[in-house]
Amino acid sequence: MSDQTTERVTTPHGAPGGWREAAGRQPEREPETYRTARGPKTSRRKNALAGVLLAVVCLVMLSPVLWTAFSVVKPTNVAFLNPPVYTFTPTLDVFVDLWQSTNFYRYLINTSVVAAWSTVVALLIGLPAAYALSRVPGWVSVVLLVLALVFRALPRTAVVLPMYEISTQLGIYDTTLALGAALIAINQPFSIWLLRNFFAAVPKEIDEAAMLDGCTRISLLWRVIIPLMGPGIITAGLFMFLFAFQEYLTAVVLTDINAATVPVFIATQLGQTLPLLQQAGAASLLLTAPVFVFAFVAQKYLIAGLNAGSVKG
8 A cells, every 4th residue: 555645625615525645745836816916016017117218208309398398488588598597487478479579370370271271182182092002903003102102202302492483483482372282292192101001901891892782982982981991081181280280391492471381480580589589489389289289189099090000901
């Protein structure tokens, strides 16, 4: 007979269970409660570390904006002292002077109008073009996409200078029409590429089912496909709006006085007296504020649109 002994196993409620060998038993396993408690604790530590690193990165990236805001709310006589002055009474006089002593409101209106209508027109052109390129197979769509990419990659001066000559000959120089048309041409390749990826993520079976129900290609696009692409359209529109809203080189070449935008106004203030330099900082903050608000409000659509365009269905 073996020297090993057996012992009676007792269930958690005290009832007798089966028999097991007492000799040569394996060490008791770590309590389940302890093992499960250690996982979330480690995960919280990693999340905290990741949060700290992200906060540091964001602080570094936003440091120019924060420093500008810090300088703008200082009194003019201490705004640009070296070493910097950190004890002062905040004031908003520079914003008041910006609105009262300059035509900043006009520059802001020009910027908003050009960005808005160029974005709308670019989407109206880009949606059917991107849909066609996503549904038409073969080398034609590939060649067109490559040409669009090449046009987008060209130096901006190679595109803007011919546009200056065209706008002058047509008599539309220094108008929001010329500036908006130029921004549409410049940003259109990006919108087509981005929207084409969103269309490619929509299964082609939806097209087939709609066409079996009597839809034409045009009605299929506007009644079926586009309503499914809400986040993608908002994402493309947001990017094009931001590109147009902050464009400088195209605006400085194609405008003079009547259609000048906020980036052009800011450039004219640089290198001037300290009050004008402080006004340029205030104008840059006012130019940045709508971008932050717009991006914050549309962030869920932006993330959803980027995720939808990154995976083909």
